[in-house]
Amino acid sequence: MEKYFKKTSQSCHSCASTPTVDLEKNEDEQRNKRNRTIGESSKSTLTDIDNLQSDPGLRIPISEFSFNIRDQIRRSYLQKGPCQPRNHDCPKSKFGMKDRRFNPRWFDKYSSWLEYSIQKDKAYCLYCYLFGVEGRGKEDDEAFRRNGFSNWKKPDRFDLHIGGPNSAHNNARQNCEDLMKQDQNIHFAFHVQSDRTTNAYRIRLNSSIDCVKFLLRQANHNENISSVILKNAPENLKLTAPDIQKDICRAISLAITDYIKEEVGDSFFSILVDEARDISAKEQMALIIRYVNEKGQIIQRFLAIVHVPETSARCLKKEVEQVLSNYCLSHSKIRGHGYDGASNMRGEFNGFQM
Structure with a gap:
């Protein structure tokens, strides 16, 4: 800080100490904020994929992970399967005059995607957590994706959440299936074929360029040639017409x-x-x-x-x-x-x- 602020004499130290302290405090806060940001970024990049949070209510949103490891995290969650604590004694909640709670039998009906958070006492959708898009879909979709669903007196909302063939849930499910069988996916096959074609084209193009460069270098070494061709040739005698x-x-x-x-x-x-x-x-x-x-x-x-x-x-x-x-x-x-x-x-x- 000494190169930004001059030292003051002892007599005026009391009158100048307050703004100097405030500036130093702001500098420290900004530095800590930057360190926090860098630490969080490094943490998301160096996430231990084998020890991911299993409770859906405590998970970090997929969007907050580093883009380079998102597919690895998704694949890890799909391999483990949805969080379904079947032997847990779910707490009861008041709905009007009746006490209701999460029914573990729902796991049998929606075994591939339904999850339950013990910490939050809420239900979630594994597919929508992994591939759901924030701000799209119905309000129930957002509940199953991030906020959690806990209206136990309306279990029909599970079917409504699944929806039709083009629903947000089914699109997320299709993305999960494609991720787990990428080698067989048509989009992946086209992508691989496109990469091979592009690489082959680049090889051919680079080989042609190398040949032209070699020939040009030979012409440059011969002053008798380089002095009379292309830009050094007369306008009507460049020999480049079809x-x-x-x-x-x-x-x-x-x-x-x-x-x-x-x-x-x-x-x-x-x-x-x-x-x-x-x-x-x-x-x-x-x-x-x-x-x-x-x-x-x-x-x-x-x-x-x-x-x-x-x-x-x-x-x-x-x-x-x-x-x-x-x-x-x-x-x-x-x-x-x-x-x-x-x-x-x-x-x-x-x-x-x-």
């Missing part, structure tokens, strides 16, 4: 097919042909070539994919011959061909024949 990108892809495709032609040379080869329909409902044919290179290794290359007007054997044969002609490959060098099990491909008389 048509230019497609032309680059075509050039790469031609370079690859030229390499395949040179590798095949005059050797014998086999072909694999298959037809399929793309997303736009157009028929297309894929052609794969299989051969042995100079090192004696069996090589299999994807050669081309072309659209075809129909998938008859005659049409497919015509397209195959056209593709081989375009790449200067003679069909007389073919020593084998493979297809799928479709009748237009494997028929003895009307099937695909080279």
Whole structure:
């Protein structure tokens, strides 16, 4: 406190002592309040789940526990079951001219959720305590959730509390059942599947970004490249237009097919042909070539994919011959061909024949 308040002389100490004492008192109260708050927060986080309060009238509301451990606390209470002291001698209360009290036989009728507090002499609902929402539902729902129910002359309120399929009680019951069988719950399954899909997407995206970063680093290391690309290129010569990108892809495709032609040379080869329909409902044919290179290794290359007007054997044969002609490959060098099990491909008389 000395760095906030200057020391006063002895003569004026009496006149200044009162406000200084009040300020120090306020500081102490605020400090104690902060310590209390931190202590309570730590207590809720470090709750001993094995020693939770069993009496429903003395329990701490679920909302006051740390959010990270609420499901653990709920699961612990559900595993223990509702507090039902069947052998307790419940005290009597005056209702008009008659004495009434809690009847332990009600535990048999509402065995899964009905609880009784010995300390408060009141009935509670375990489901609503665990998953009830404050401020929602009827007044009776709030009584069973937090305040307790003690109107023993009206046991029909138990059935009214249960209500219809969409009542607060039944929604809380469904949440409890879902919590106890989370692995089988459809929402949990969708959540897990969504997490897996998201993780797989992130891996793919990060891999692509890493490849781009690697290529950019290679360009930065080469001053001859980095000085003429992207932002350093002329406005009309950045080579980023879609048509230019497609032309680059075509050039790469031609370079690859030229390499395949040179590798095949005059050797014998086999072909694999298959037809399929793309997303736009157009028929297309894929052609794969299989051969042995100079090192004696069996090589299999994807050669081309072309659209075809129909998938008859005659049409497919015509397209195959056209593709081989375009790449200067003679069909007389073919020593084998493979297809799928479709009748237009494997028929003895009307099937695909080279």
